[in-house]
Amino acid sequence: MAVWFTRSRFMSHHLKREVGLLGLNNPSFWSSFTHHNSSPLENCRTPETVFSIRRFESTKAEKQLDSRFDDDENLILDFPGGKVTFTPEMRFISESPEKRTHCYRVLDDNGQPSMCSSFEQISKEVAVKMYSNMVTLQIMDTIFYEAQRQGRISFYLTTIGEEAINIASAAALTTNDVILPQYREPGILLWRGFTLQEFANQCFGNKADYGKGRQMPIHYGSNKHNYFTVSSPIATQLPQAVGAAYSLKMDGKDACVVTYFGDGGTSEGDFHAALNFAAVMEAPVIFFCRNNGWAISTPTTEQFRSDGIVSRGQAYGIRSIRVDGNDALAVYNAIQAAREMAISEQRPILVEALTYRVGHHSTSDDSTKYRPVGEIEHWRVARDPVTRFKKWVERNDWWSDKDESELRSSVRKQLLHAIQVAEKVEKPPLADMFTDVYDRPPSNLSEQEGLLRESIKRHPQDYPSDVPV
Amino acid sequence: MATRLKRLERWASLSRRGFSTSCDEQKLQQSGKNVNLFSAINQALHIALETDPRAYVFGEDVSFGGVFRCTTGLADRFGKNRVFNTPLCEQIVNEAAKFRYRSGNQFNCGGLTIRSPYGAVGHGGHYHSQSPEAFFCHVPGIKVVIPRSPQQAKGLLLACIRDPNPIVFFEPKWLYRLAVEEVPEHDYVLPLSQAEVIRPGSDITLVGWGAQLSVMEQACVDAEKDGISCELIDLRTLIPWDKETVEASVRKTGRLLVSHEAPVTGGFGAEISASIVERCFLRLEAPVARICGLDTPFPLVFEPFYMPTKNKILDAIKSTVNY
Numbered sequence A: 001m002a003v004w005f006t007r008s009r010f011m012s013h014h015l016k017r018e019v020g021l022l023g024l025n026n027p028s029f030w031s032s033f034t035h036h037n038s039s040p041l042e043n044c045r046t047p048e049t050v051f052s053i054r055r056f057e058s059t060k061a062e063k064q065l066d067s068r069f070d071d072d073e074n075l076i077l078d079f080p081g082g083k084v085t086f087t088p089e090m091r092f093i094s095e096s097p098e099k100r101t102h103c104y105r106v107l108d109d110n111g112q113p114s115m116c117s118s119f120e121q122i123s124k125e126v127a128v129k130m131y132s133n134m135v136t137l138q139i140m141d142t143i144f145y146e147a148q149r150q151g152r153i154s155f156y157l158t159t160i161g162e163e164a165i166n167i168a169s170a171a172a173l174t175t176n177d178v179i180l181p182q183y184r185e186p187g188i189l190l191w192r193g194f195t196l197q198e199f200a201n202q203c204f205g206n207k208a209d210y211g212k213g214r215q216m217p218i219h220y221g222s223n224k225h226n227y228f229t230v231s232s233p234i235a236t237q238l239p240q241a242v243g244a245a246y247s248l249k250m251d252g253k254d255a256c257v258v259t260y261f262g263d264g265g266t267s268e269g270d271f272h273a274a275l276n277f278a279a280v281m282e283a284p285v286i287f288f289c290r291n292n293g294w295a296i297s298t299p300t301t302e303q304f305r306s307d308g309i310v311s312r313g314q315a316y317g318i319r320s321i322r323v324d325g326n327d328a329l330a331v332y333n334a335i336q337a338a339r340e341m342a343i344s345e346q347r348p349i350l351v352e353a354l355t356y357r358v359g360h361h362s363t364s365d366d367s368t369k370y371r372p373v374g375e376i377e378h379w380r381v382a383r384d385p386v387t388r389f390k391k392w393v394e395r396n397d398w399w400s401d402k403d404e405s406e407l408r409s410s411v412r413k414q415l416l417h418a419i420q421v422a423e424k425v426e427k428p429p430l431a432d433m434f435t436d437v438y439d440r441p442p443s444n445l446s447e448q449e450g451l452l453r454e455s456i457k458r459h460p461q462d463y464p465s466d467v468p469v
Numbered sequence B: 001m002a003t004r005l006k007r008l009e010r011w012a013s014l015s016r017r018g019f020s021t022s023c024d025e026q027k028l029q030q031s032g033k034n035v036n037l038f039s040a041i042n043q044a045l046h047i048a049l050e051t052d053p054r055a056y057v058f059g060e061d062v063s064f065g066g067v068f069r070c071t072t073g074l075a076d077r078f079g080k081n082r083v084f085n086t087p088l089c090e091q092i093v094n095e096a097a098k099f100r101y102r103s104g105n106q107f108n109c110g111g112l113t114i115r116s117p118y119g120a121v122g123h124g125g126h127y128h129s130q131s132p133e134a135f136f137c138h139v140p141g142i143k144v145v146i147p148r149s150p151q152q153a154k155g156l157l158l159a160c161i162r163d164p165n166p167i168v169f170f171e172p173k174w175l176y177r178l179a180v181e182e183v184p185e186h187d188y189v190l191p192l193s194q195a196e197v198i199r200p201g202s203d204i205t206l207v208g209w210g211a212q213l214s215v216m217e218q219a220c221v222d223a224e225k226d227g228i229s230c231e232l233i234d235l236r237t238l239i240p241w242d243k244e245t246v247e248a249s250v251r252k253t254g255r256l257l258v259s260h261e262a263p264v265t266g267g268f269g270a271e272i273s274a275s276i277v278e279r280c281f282l283r284l285e286a287p288v289a290r291i292c293g294l295d296t297p298f299p300l301v302f303e304p305f306y307m308p309t310k311n312k313i314l315d316a317i318k319s320t321v322n323y
Ligand SMILES: Cc1ncc(C[n+]2csc(CCOP(=O)(O)OP(=O)(O)O)c2C)c(N)n1
Pocket: A184, A232, A233, A234, A235, A261, A262, A263, A264, A265, A266, A290, A292, A294, A295, A296, A357, A361
């Protein structure tokens, strides 16, 4: 400390001389510099002194006058953020609550609404679309996964087990609400009308892919559907979502931003920055955490020691709820309420959905190496969100076995057709490699493109033939 | 210490004289007061917020005026909704740079300009004197711009803010207070990706940017005493950079020297050198010289050893001309 002060004094003296020599000395700069150095010390001492004196002076009369005491005669500190009560007791706050935060759910495992559950009835039309989309998502995953295994696409990642999260949250929003996804949320696009052909085009990276074949499969994005393009680095979408929400706020839009992320993503600095940022900026954003138990091979017990994610909300001053992610009605209701609060009260909301990643992390992963098959099977069969929702829809007499078989065979057909088409559509032209780095290609890229084209002419055998040059 | 003093004096003398400006920029001289670099930046930010209701200024400490005073008065004038502090959060390389490309031009982060202080300042040490421009130059999707003076800073910053690409705008710390020149008060922009010949010459071309130009200018003055005529070029925009201006100059002089504060290995000088060798190999009369920072973290007490000083440059000018 002493050394630091000596040094800094030396520095300021030294600089003063340098600058002074040039006749550029600026008094306000130097006075603010000095002030900066001394103020933290003053700040530390003053309050302590004041309060220790006050303690002895305590009287009822004074209490009425300035209300610096609570009902138990404890001194109150008026501190930025609100009043804080002093206590003579030294007590550390427990690292965990006595009880874990409850999980909101509407449907039990048999698709029966619990008697006293508060939920909004949804129409037959919405319910049937939700169920159909959940089934479509499952079939799309199965068929694309198979296509990857056959070597027809380079990579894939399923959403199996998280269909309710995908579809029910999408159903509770409007298409004006802006989505910043992680990568396990294609169901929102599906709900908004992104076609199976469009999904296939992206996975095959053909010239109809809006991303022009530049990213890996499953990195969907559609401006038309208010769905930002997926980015591989984990959690980067979170602070961006806050910025997007702030923009909606400034434009006075009747819409919010919803950003999705996994349990693993919550360990990133971006998660913390985003929650804090959103709370301070009062941004209308819903943070939707899919707590599916795993981040590739890392279980949540190795990811965090808090009561899940929901408990983080309060620390940042954000209202939060824990919901059963495998209960479509609970997700629908929670998101609808969250949206209403986010927009009408202009505030962020944190939602933690408890679920399970039933599939492997991706086609590059074999999850039986790090988790018991029995666990996977339990969630795949006994806790399947699609089956649970189906039971409820059937109980309402909105769905028959005939509807089921028609839907399944039609989706299968559409998907196989989409894959065939996507496979035949040619790859994006070579020129697309050089565009969009900037709004217009600068000369260095034009030059490199020219050199590349000459090289292709000389050595055509070195290059893939399905990319038009 | 002596070196530092010299450097400051040097700058003062240079800024009094001011760099020569090219013809299309003569009109900039018409009106204006003498201001330093941070005031010029401040003027540009005021104009940006005034002329575009969707322009925002946010970042660490900007609300109270900023550590270097560049954002003074903005929050009062334009309100805390448009000028506000944020927790620090950086997504330049993976996000801003690739936003347009990865979405097939469906999304972009448009007029994002990231202002950052950079470079040596006499007492910054490892972290606060670094020159990380080459990192950013190696990330396709972002532009990198560095001004050499207050007048340049204002015009280039406004051009960056109005450019539809994400740009990292490095402000040489050394010049914030010490560089003073006449800056027009009106709204003006200077072209991006256009280098400027700030001193014409015939024997050797010198290329640099930011605060280093003042050191190079001194070397040019001293070389002239030995009968060597140096052409000095301010690159201004590092990515995408103006090869044509540098190439034309080297075709004339047959020799090239690049100088920057950042470490020589993998520095942007390497890129300039490689490109010019590709384009002017037969015209070159000597190897391209690079007088740059050393490949160490920026060392506090050894700063004068580390820096690409006037005499290092002068020696290299002589050996290149006499090769
Ligand atoms: C910044 C960053 N670090 C690491 C990775 C590698 N990675 C890809 S997915 C993943 C796990 C993410 O888990 P979670 O957020 O729980 O999402 P889930 O896959 O379970 O849906 C990791 C570590 C990455 N993509 N980005």
